[in-house]
Amino acid sequence: MNFQLTEEQRLLKQTVRDIAQKEIKPRAAEVEASGEFPWANMRALARAGVVGLTIPVEFEGQGGTLFDAVLALDEVAQACYVTAMALLGEIGVQSQVIAHYASPAQKERILPRVARGEWMLAICMTEPDHGSDVGSLRTNAVRDGDHYVVSGRKMLISRADVAEVFVTYTRFDGVPGHKGVGAMLIDRGTPGLEVTERYATLGGEYLFGVAFEGCRVPADHVLVKEDGFKKMMSAFNGQRCLNAAITLGQAQAAFDEALRYAQDRKQFGQPIASFQGLQWMLADMAIELDAARLLIYRAAANATSGFPSVVEAAMAKTFSNEMAIRVTNQALQIFGGYGYLKAFPVERYLRGARFGAVGGGTPQIQRNLIAARLLGRRSAVRGE
Ligand SMILES: Cc1cc2nc3c(=O)[nH]c(=O)nc-3n(C[C@H](O)[C@H](O)[C@H](O)COP(=O)(O)OP(=O)(O)OC[C@H]3O[C@@H](n4cnc5c(N)ncnc54)[C@H](O)[C@@H]3O)c2cc1C
Known part of the structure; x- marks a missing residue:
């Protein structure tokens, strides 16, 4: 190794x-x-x-x-x-x-x-009534000659304002359960595709609602039908590592700022970094950052054909997402009242770090996936 x-x-x-x-x-x-x-x-x-x-x-x-x-x-x-x-x-x-x-x-x-x-590309998985329970999604594609007619609604979609192609999870011909779910490529400009809502977020990017109303999509745009849900969720394990890398980046940047500030800022006639209370805080932050980085590196390095193992990706995502909330919060604390000001960058890292634990499969769902493997159970999220 x-x-x-x-x-x-x-x-x-x-x-x-x-x-x-x-x-x-x-x-x-x-x-x-x-x-x-x-x-x-x-x-x-x-x-x-x-x-x-x-x-x-x-x-x-x-x-x-x-x-x-x-x-x-x-x-x-x-x-x-x-x-x-x-x-x-x-x-x-x-x-x-x-x-x-x-x-x-x-x-x-x-x-x-x-x-x-x-x-740019968007991925349309989440629906208004089906977030974590993605296998129950309702968007449906019905075959009509050499096209599919797609109807449904998606929610909390990134980049829908600029995407040219929407990678859309859809049920095929109404087949119930995970078995019926696959994915297709739907182009911006397809009649019936409409970006319906625009939501401001804590992190600063925007999320969107997307409606498909009788969109006629060429059959050649189908990505996966057979075993579609399993294949799409296996690929999504890669996204979990990348989501984790973004929260890692937020935490690393906040830590670097806090480390510098602690050595510059003086109180009681000495740099605040000389107080053991802050030294231990910084040491804990450094340990957490390394632990998250190693979990992410392990999952990504072990990936075959770009798709990591579900357990390694879930562990990396859960730890990095939760670590980043703790570390960015501690960084703000080290800045004292100045950390709370928008004039200083740490509040932005704290807000940016928060997305990981709600986007792309929550830590609760990741723990369900890990536990399912530990206990030899089938996973509802992966359709296995
Ligand atoms: C910044 C950001 C970007 C996003 N971008 C996209 C995108 O581009 N495309 C896309 O399709 N989606 C996107 N999403 C949506 C995201 O994937 C969903 O928010 C996420 O899957 C959770 O679904 P939900 O919000 O409906 O929460 P829900 O599924 O309603 O969950 C609510 C709460 O219940 C908990 N919960 C649910 N089920 C269980 C269970 N079985 N056991 C224990 N706890 C449970 C959850 O952990 C959560 O805390 C984005 C979200 C964010 C925040």
Whole structure:
């Protein structure tokens, strides 16, 4: 077992760090305040090959691994949460399921444009009445000649304002239970597809409601039908590692700020870092950060074909999500009253860290998955 990054991994991390720290971080507060999709940051990342990092080389990507994506997202998240969430769509599960399951024509049509940073992707899984219980979703696709007619509603969808392609989980022909669930690609501009709501969030990005009303989708746009739910949820384990990497980045950035501040800020005639109460706080934060990073690295390094094991991904996500809430909160505490001000960056990291434990499968659901494996039970979430 080797705990060192390879030379290529170090180079990738440094390349992304340079862009993130020099170009993206200085704009982070402005990007959040604008409420706009961070196009300029995404273009900078696309130019450096980061947007197409995990897209196969034959489709103009870099052919990178899930581990590479973890390294990149951690760095981008340390600079700007909103940009990390924008990048998650292209570097994550959407492009992976297209690369694995789409027809050759669809891969050729979509992936190069994503790699170039021209097309964004959305994933539409959550519904108004089915969040954690995704296997019960109601959106339905009915075959009609060489098309499917799709109807349903999705909720809490990232990037629906800018996405060109919506990777949509849908039931096929009304077949009940997990067996009936698969996924298809639905293009922006398809008659009947409408972005219905726009919600401001704690972290600063926007989430959307999406309606499909009698959308006619060519049969060639079906991603998976047979074993569709299992395949989509296996791919989603990669997204859990990436979600964890974003919360790790929030915690790391907050910790770095707090470590600096504790050495600069003086009270009672000495730096506050000289007080043992704060030293132990900093030591605990450093332990937690390392533990989360190692769990995420393990899950990503063990991934086969980009898809990690359900248990390793669930452990990494749960620990990193909850760690980030604790660590960013402690960082704010070290800043005292100044931590509470928007003029200082730690409150932004605290808000950014909070998304992980509610998005992409909650820690409660991850614990259910881990326990199901421990106890040899079937998992309702994965349809096994
Ligand atoms: C920032 C962000 C971005 C998102 N982006 C997307 C996206 O792009 N696409 C998409 O499809 N969705 C997206 N989501 C939605 C997200 O995946 C859901 O919020 C999540 O799956 C939880 O579903 P829910 O909100 O309906 O909560 P619910 O499922 O209603 O859960 C409510 C509470 O009950 C708990 N709970 C539920 N079932 C159980 C159980 N069996 N055992 C124990 N506890 C349980 C949950 O842990 C939670 O605490 C996003 C969410 C956020 C916050």
